[in-house]
Amino acid sequence: MRCGDFRESYSEDMAIFDSRLPRVLLGLLLALLAALPAFATTYWLDVLNRIFIAIIAATGLNIVTGFTGLISLGTAAFLAVGGYTTAALAGKAGLPFFVVVPLSGAVAALVGLVFGIPSLRLKGLYLAVATLAAHYVVEFTVTHWDSMTGGVNGISVPAARAGGLALGDDRHIYYLILVLLVGLLFFAKNLFRTKVGKAFVAIRDHDISAEVMGVNVFRYKLLAFAVSSFYIGVAGSLLAYQARIISPENFPITVAIDYLGMVIIGGLGSILGSIYGAIFITLLPELLRLGNDALAAHWPAAMGLFSQFKSIVFGLVVVLFLMFEPDGMAARWHHVKNYWKLYPFSY
């Protein structure tokens, strides 16, 4: 029985896992996830894939918004850049999966770098609106560059291919996404134990102080945008592989707002928060829809009613969450964990 935190060195304080139990639990979780496709129906596999993709993109957004404090409404745009790059590289150039995905991320990172430039002068809401401009510019490009993007009709993406194998099946995609997810989360978690990550946090907490302390604000803000956009671009690429067709309708501004919701509800500046938020926001409409459909199966007139109910419930959950747990789900999880960790001697 543990009864408190006894950290005696900096390395202990920096450790991701402070005891063996979380390691074991994490291993178990991974094993469970690896075994899941054997049981899940196609629909649930599809939902899981979308959750994983959402986690990657939400982590990306959290890097720039949660850790560096730059509010971004450009998530949908960077997803689109990743997705369309994938359509071009995999479809037109015929490159394999493990080449296409990082390249898509890199292109998104480049675009993110460009759209991050206003952050040098703009702050807070003004910056948020500048990233909103980025969204509309990307949307405009995507709908008008017909030869590359297929315009409003969208463009289809071939099945993922690696080492001569076609991996178009949902199950295959699931494993590909899972591997990338674990890798990217591991990288993000460690990023904030390095100098770069700490610089990000310093900028969020007070950019002028950070500059005084010798952090090159200019460089690190752009770097935050680039890293964040890389994650989001990878997510966009996976989205393209999973959906097999993408069109501008996949990337409306509401997507950017949903992602902002994920990181805020999950917990700003917390990797775990991105995970919880992504799961929650992706799953909520699915569950509501399932409830809706079940009701509609017995009472068809309910179909129309429930779709509005969906919007109301979504809004209510967001509002109530912010009111009662403003620090996000990750913070709540932390409280619960600590309570039980020290139970019954929680003082």
Added chain:
Amino acid sequence: MEFFLQLVLNGIVTGSIYSLVALGFVVIYKSTGVLNFAQGEFMMLGAYVCLALTVEYHLPFPAAFALTMGFMAVLGVLTERLVLRPMIGEPVISLIMVTLGLSAILKGVVQAIWGTDLRPFPTIFPTEPVQLGPLPVSQGYLYSTASVALLLLVFTLFFKFTRSGIAMRATAFSQQVALSMGISVQRIFALAWSIAAVVSAIGGVLLAGVRGGLDAALAFFGLKVIPVVILGGLDSIGGAIVGGLVMGVLENLAGGYLDPLVGGGAKEVAPFIVLVGILTIKPYGLFGKVKIERV
């Protein structure tokens, strides 16, 4: 030339409605520091309430309009009391999100009550155009521009000369100072929200009247006004007015001259590009207060 003038004129009239809604944003931001993303939904709700009162309860339009304003004022106060008050002191991004959540609720409620179909809106303005020099102008737009101008004047006077108006400006300047002068900051917050709700509802009714029909698409107008307030500066009432007019004209010029060249869509994008250009020179908008930060 006539084409150009017509575009500018049209830009000014749509821009005046932008200004009105932008005013709602600014009033809230100035006194409470919240950017209200549910403004578009306030517009939509106001228009629907007015529509229901005239069509379903057969009230004459002026009575329905007055009742709608009363309803929106109460709703504004309730929103502040129930949703925003508990959020005082939270980071700005949480405040944004809470208004986004609010917008989802309002949208759902409106759709649950009135459905998603386009509803004919009672004709409050004659549809025949009038000639303004060589240019035909819709009477609806003229009336709405005139009412917007009137409202903006009223608000300017309100902020300059009334007790509440001065109290609101004091609160915006410094909440602590306002409190120590005996101003009830809570009351000011509630007042700001109800003013914003009323103003957006007026905008919603005007817009629905000009369009002649009403559906959920009206709420998107709120999103379009956000670049307007940013252009003018989040905390400047004059900025909201100028920003609205500039954006309206810009949008129409882009639509008239660029759209045919690029195959459409420029009307949406061009204002944003100009906006970012202006922001890089003036990071707090045209008239926004420059924040001086100290460590």
Added chain:
Amino acid sequence: MAVTGKLLGASLAVAVAALLPSHPRAQDIKIGGIFDLTGVTADVGKPFQQGVIDAVAFVNENGGVNGKKIALVGVDYGYKIDQARAAYKRLVNDEKVVLIQGWGTGDTEALKEFVTQDKIPYFSGSFAAPLSDPAKFPYNFFVAPTYSDQLRAWLAWVKKDWGSKPGTAKVAFMFGDNAYGRAPIAAGKAYAKEIGVDVVDEEVLPPNFQDATSQLLTMKQKAVDYAYINVTTSGVRLVLGDAKKLGLGIKFGSNPYGFSEILVAVAGPLAEGVTGVMPDVPYGDPVPAMKNVEAMHQRFRPSEKGDTMYVRGFSYVLVWSEALKRADKAGQLNGPGIKAAAETLRDFSTGGLTQPVSYTSTDHRPTTTTAIYQIKGGKLVKVAEYTLPRKPDWLGL
């Protein structure tokens, strides 16, 4: 937190209830429905869905599919492609539906590869011409002339309406910036050139636009005589209103999702004289099957007004339930069987609700006959009907 917890609990409970499969009798034929009730096309998507639901009830009450009942599993996808895809996967893989009643152009085209791979007959509310080419979309069907043929017919009407006036009629196309909006434009331009009508302008109407003045001003500058508005009702209403404000004398026409009784209701006097393409008769038109449509509408929706979107939903069910009957008789109540059965339809009558419907294994154009209606005195009046040749090189264009 307690409140959030309760809310979560409640939604979880609903979800768990949802996970328990609904128990239709083993005899039931499961059909999937992907509708738009909350998205940008909800104004026309909702009456269409009501028509489908009521027609399913009608078919079930009148003998069903050779005695078997149809069980409709409907989903609202809000006109979002990713949601349509998710709904599709669930309907096909988990609910095991044998046919899907779908909706928009973008999502229908996006689902093409899945539909072909899973061999699920897919009846879309979209009439985009590519969907009628079985070489590219073998499992896609719809019940109307293609959008392209509709625009061709409207242009033929323009030509006739222009008559012997000097010069050629100047036409503009106004369309939404999406797959549905752009679907017939290329075909329309080609055909206009063929018959000698001048397409002088194309104007894009952005999603959720509130104001079309700048577009209309450009058209005024180009002295446009006729314009085809290819968006849904709300947008058409807005264009008509703005045109009136500017005092333009353009004659407007619209497509089957912009032109209906709903337009008369929302546009009132503005709609006077507007022409439109109607693949289905207006609600209340004295055709033989209308009494069934009216009976169902009055029974289930006594307080609402019927419109042609409702008729359209109804007619779709009549067509695919016939395919189900034929497939069932052949003992092939599965995807390929239903597709084959649908392709045996020759001049199948929907009781006058639509033109007679034919599909073959090489041509899924149900008909090439398009009726043009005009709004006169607040009523939809048929003014012309064009039967275009079934040209092989127009298949899919």
